[in-house]
Amino acid sequence: MSTVVSNVNFGGVSPTSPNLWHIAIRQLKRKDRDYLAGLGSGIEPDVVLAAVKTNEEECESKQWTILAGTSRTVKVRDIFEKIAKWIGKFVAVGDVAVQYDPTHAALPWAAVRFILQVSVNDLQRNLVIVEGVENITRLMARCCVYEKLYLTRKAAITDQLNRSMTELYISILIFLAKARRFYQRNSARHLMKSFTFVDKFLLLLSKMTSQEKSVEQYASLASDEYQASDFEHLSRDGAERFNRSRDFIQDLHLPVARNMAQIDSKVSFVYHTMDVKERQNLLESLSRHGVLQDTGSWFLQSDVLQTWYKSSASSILWLHGIPGSGKSKLVSMLVDCLNEDFVCGRNPRPAYFYCARNSSEKGRSDHREIICALLRQLSCLDDSEPILPPVNEYYDKKIKPGFPSTLPSLEEGVNLIISLTAYRPVTTIVIDALDECDLESRPDLFAALEDIVQQAPGLVKLLVSSRDDQDIVCHLKNCSNFEINAIQNQADSARFIDWKVHEVARAELLLGMAPLDLQNKIRMTLLDGAQGMFRWVELQIQVICSLKTSGLAEKRLGTLPRRLLQIDEDLYSTDFDQFDEEEKTISEYIFRLLLCCPKTMSAARFVETIARSSGDISLSKEIILQLTFNLVLHDTELDVFRFAHLSVRGYLEEKDFYIGKLDRRLVVKTCLSGLMDEHAE
Numbered sequence: 162m163s164t165v166v167s168n169v170n171f172g173g174v175s176p177t178s179p180n181l182w183h184i185a186i187r188q189l190k191r192k193d194r195d196y197l198a199g200l201g202s203g204i205e206p207d208v209v210l211a212a213v214k215t216n217e218e219e220c221e222s223k224q225w226t227i228l229a230g231t232s233r234t235v236k237v238r239d240i241f242e243k244i245a246k247w248i249g250k251f252v253a254v255g256d257v258a259v260q261y262d263p264t265h266a267a268l269p270w271a272a273v274r275f276i277l278q279v280s281v282n283d284l285q286r287n288l289v290i291v292e293g294v295e296n297i298t299r300l301m302a303r304c305c306v307y308e309k310l311y312l313t314r315k316a317a318i319t320d321q322l323n324r325s326m327t328e329l330y331i332s333i334l335i336f337l338a339k340a341r342r343f344y345q346r347n348s349a350r351h352l353m354k355s356f357t358f359v360d361k362f363l364l365l366l367s368k369m370t371s372q373e374k375s376v377e378q379y380a381s382l383a384s385d386e387y388q389a390s391d392f393e394h395l396s397r398d399g400a401e402r403f404n405r406s407r408d409f410i411q412d413l414h415l416p417v418a419r420n421m422a423q424i425d426s427k428v429s430f431v432y433h434t435m436d437v438k439e440r441q442n443l444l445e446s447l448s449r450h451g452v453l454q455d456t457g458s459w460f461l462q463s464d465v466l467q468t469w470y471k472s473s474a475s476s477i478l479w480l481h482g483i484p485g486s487g488k489s490k491l492v493s494m495l496v497d498c499l500n501e502d503f504v505c506g507r508n509p510r511p512a513y514f515y516c517a518r519n520s521s522e523k524g525r526s527d528h529r530e531i532i533c534a535l536l537r538q539l540s541c542l543d544d545s546e547p548i549l550p551p552v553n554e555y556y557d558k559k560i561k562p563g564f565p566s567t568l569p570s571l572e573e574g575v576n577l578i579i580s581l582t583a584y585r586p587v588t589t590i591v592i593d594a595l596d597e598c599d600l601e602s603r604p605d606l607f608a609a610l611e612d613i614v615q616q617a618p619g620l621v622k623l624l625v626s627s628r629d630d631q632d633i634v635c636h637l638k639n640c641s642n643f644e645i646n647a648i649q650n651q652a653d654s655a656r657f658i659d660w661k662v663h664e665v666a667r668a669e670l671l672l673g674m675a676p677l678d679l680q681n682k683i684r685m686t687l688l689d690g691a692q693g694m695f696r697w698v699e700l701q702i703q704v705i706c707s708l709k710t711s712g713l714a715e716k717r718l719g720t721l722p723r724r725l726l727q728i729d730e731d732l733y734s735t736d737f738d739q740f741d742e743e744e745k746t747i748s749e750y751i752f753r754l755l756l757c758c759p760k761t762m763s764a765a766r767f768v769e770t771i772a773r774s775s776g777d778i779s780l781s782k783e784i785i786l787q788l789t790f791n792l793v794l795h796d797t798e799l800d801v802f803r804f805a806h807l808s809v810r811g812y813l814e815e816k817d818f819y820i821g822k823l824d825r826r827l828v829v830k831t832c833l834s835g836l837m838d839e840h841a842e
Contacts, residue, residue: 181308181323182266185330193338196345200271209274210248216281217241224618227285229474236620237284239473239586240295244277247298251305266301269330272337273298279344289362290340292473296366297333300373304329307376311383318386322379329372336365370464460491461498465643470622475614479637480626482645484808485696487653488626489515491645492593495624499589512538513591516598518810519803522761526599528606532574535590539581551580575609582619595627607636657695658687661702669706671714679711686718696806703791707736730812736790747775748788752813755793755804764800 186194220238227235276294280287304326311322339361460466469478482488492515499511512535517525524530540552548556555569555577569577582588590613598606614621627633666680667673683705691698701721708714740748751771762770764782772780782795785802794805804810 179312179323181312181327181330182268182334185327185334186268188327188331189334189338193335196338196341197268197272197334200268200275200341204267204271204274206248206251206266206270209270209277210245210252212274212277213241213245213248216277217245219281225284226475227288228615229288233472234475234615234617234621235288235292236473236475237291239620240291242586243473244295244298247295247302251298251302266305269297269301269333269337272334272341276337276340276344289359289366290343293336293340293362293366295473296369297336300329300333300369304376307380307383311380318379318383322376322383325372325375325379329369329376332365332369332372336362336369339365460643460645461494463643465641466495469624469641473620475617475621476623477610477614477637477640478622478624479640479642480624480645481629481633481637481642483692483694484628485694485806486645487695488628488645489593490695492591492624492626496591499591508587508589509542509585510538511589511591514593516592516594516596518597523759526597528598528602528609529568529571529574531592531598531606532571532578532609533568535592536569536574536577536581539578539585539588542584549581549584551577571605571609575612578613579617582613582617582621585619587620587622588617589622590624592623592625595625595633596630600632603632604636654691654695654698655688658684658691658698661698662687665702665706671709671711675714676711679714682715682718686721690721696808733790733792733812740788743775744788747771747778747780750774751785751789751793751802755802756810756813761801764795764802767802 186197189197217238220241225237227237229235273294276290280291280294284291307322307326312319312326466478469476480488480491492513496511496513499508499513502508503510514531514534515525516531519525524534536552539549541548555573559569568574578588592610595603595606610623610625614623625637662670662680662684666675670680683702687698687701690701705714705717708717737745737748754767754770768780768782768785771785772778786793786795792805792809793802795801796803
């Protein structure tokens with residue numbers, strides 16, 4: 162069978178393909194061209210790469226860091242490592258593009274080399290320029306592939322992609338020209354003008370970000386058009402080159418995988434020959450609590466999160482919003498993605514913790530145990546890897562000789578985490594629901610986290626989520642933050658409302674006979690009132706489903722409460738009043754036990770305890786849920802009963818009836834019951 166060869170010059174340099182860098186240079190102002198003149202026209206990226214490698218090694222040996230503002234500690238080595246990898250990817254384009262000539266971008270590479278050479282002498286003042294160069298090298302690598310993949314052929318979208326890339330190249334050259342102008346000024350004027358120039362550089366970087374999005378949009382359209390029209394006519398080699406180029410582009414979109422080789426060399430010689438039991442004893446001595454998992458939702462592609470995740474600065478990102486807005490779900494989605502990065506070998510495994518104010522799990526709100534739980538996760542690079550030296554040394558000194566097996570102090574835990582960051586190219590820590598941490602100990606936790614971010618020798622990324630409690634606002638107001646509001650998650654709210662209404666309309670809402678106009682009215686009313694609160698939507702639908710007629714449902718829609726606590730009150734008072742006296746007594750006992758039980762009980766043990774305290778009646782998980790009208794749920798993963806939302810605990814704690822009955826008799830009774838059961842077993 163003869164091979165069909167397309168007339169498309171895929172991956173090569175078409176005789177008619179314009180050199181976009183030359184076009185961009187011609188469109189510069191004369192003064193910008195003059196500042197770039199004399200840098201040399203024969204500089205190849207390999208030469209720049211060698212210089213960057215030298216800078217990276219120097220930064221590594223000297224452990225250079227820069228404090229940028231109050232919440233960012235920049236690891237200079239990480240910047241040069243990323244620059245080196247972007248240049249390496251630019252050079253690698255030659256492996257996927259035929260007849261590629263790397264000197265077509267010689268002038269910008271010459272400017273990059275010059276800037277990096279002079280910047281290294283004063284990185285504190287030149288930080289914004291060096292970070293800008295890192296971004297520029299990334300863009301040059303990506304656009305180089307787009308040029309060779311899409312601009313060597315004539316297509317409907319080619320002209321738009323051509324123009325958008327040229328505009329981006331012009332901005333890159335202007336940035337490089339102004340950087341050279343900045344360095345050529347004498348030191349006195351250099352210092353006086355530095356603040357003005359920083360603002361100009363930041364504006365240019367912002368402009369490049371917008372232009373990059375335009376390039377990405379047109380490149381995506383070009384890819385779709387290419388596959389729809391010419392892909393089937395490619396030769397086998399051409400198709401393989403296209404697929405390799407497409408994979409190459411996808412790789413460029415991923416965060417840079419920090420270098421693990423140097424970390425592995427630090428660990429390889431310290432493999433500790435512990436048996437399994439001793440290793441488990443060590444880990445148990447660091448934390449008594451496992452890590453809970455949940456699911457999440459959306460904001461992973463936001464500019465704020467991406468900047469925090471990809472930057473070379475140790476920094477804190479604060480995710481905050483109103484109750485019920487889905488903060489924990491977002492955090493869980495992020496943790497899932499971080500774990501996926503770990504599985505794919507792009508970055509080390511993250512450490513994470515979900516705080517909760519729960520009488521049966523007091524450690525989940527204790528600042529010391531939070532730090533120790535993070536320490537436990539960071540004590541080794543992987544479950545199959547050896548325990549890292551700082552933890553081994555602590556164990557040999559404090560635990561192994563026979564001292565009482567207690568958790569490390571807060572100071573010891575913080576110092577160990579700081580030491581462990583040196584064994585990772587990046588340490589990512591995620592803490593959810595910081596507002597659930599004990600109020601009195603929060604200042605100590607804030608101080609501990611700030612010490613880790615600012616003092617760690619390695620790169621640290623810390624994300625915390627919380628409500629807008631005033632003490633948290635005061636501590637985190639200067640950090641990068643992402644506020645969840647009704648505008649940002651409106652689309653998600655609409656999808657969630659559509660799904661919930663569709664689900665309940667099949668059976669629960671008016672016995673599955675709710676007219677379509679009522680369903681649509683429910684959707685519109687909930688969407689208007691949700692204000693980003695998914696929990697608010699769930700509770701409203703639950704109340705509406707309890708009504709028996711369309712008229713009552715429509716009347717309820719006209720008087721929807723705006724606060725979660727008010728909805729909890731409506732659910733409680735409506736359903737509770739329908740119980741007989743025995744059911745009310747059991748329901749109250751369930752709520753009281755969840756409020757004050759000092760120990761987590763399995764669902765089966767919980768049911769047994771309630772049944773025994775109620776006169777040995779017959780109970781089941783389903784009856785427990787029915788008697789708590791969805792204010793309590795059964796966590797199937799952990800097999801425990803818990804409140805459906807934090808607002809439920811808050812609502813019950815505001816009721817004098819429950820606060821007045823939270824005496825020690827219930828606690829003692831529950832504990833004695835548990836001891837008797839254990840003795841019987």
